[in-house]
Amino acid sequence: MIKYSDSRxxxxxxxxxxxxxxxxLLSPEDEIELARQIKKGDTQALEKLTRANLRFVx
Numbered sequence: 001m002i003k004y005s006d007s008r009x010x011x012x013x014x015x016x017x018x019x020x021x022x023x024x025l026l027s028p029e030d031e032i033e034l035a036r037q038i039k040k041g042d043t044q045a046l047e048k049l050t051r052a053n054l055r056f057v058x
Contacts, residue, residue: 020054 026034026049037045 023051026052
């Protein structure tokens with residue numbers, strides 16, 4: 001069975017993929033530092049780590 005998506009769904013996905021591709025990947029060192037900050041309760045570090053890894057969710 002093939003599921004056909006409508007144009008709006010396709011455009012939304014394309015826009016999402018474009019937006020997340022603009023977020024730079026983190027180096028392993030950056031990830032470690034963000035993890036340390038997150039352990040201390042830094043919510044901005046959590047947001048940065050989450051956004052940088054959204055491309056792996058799709």
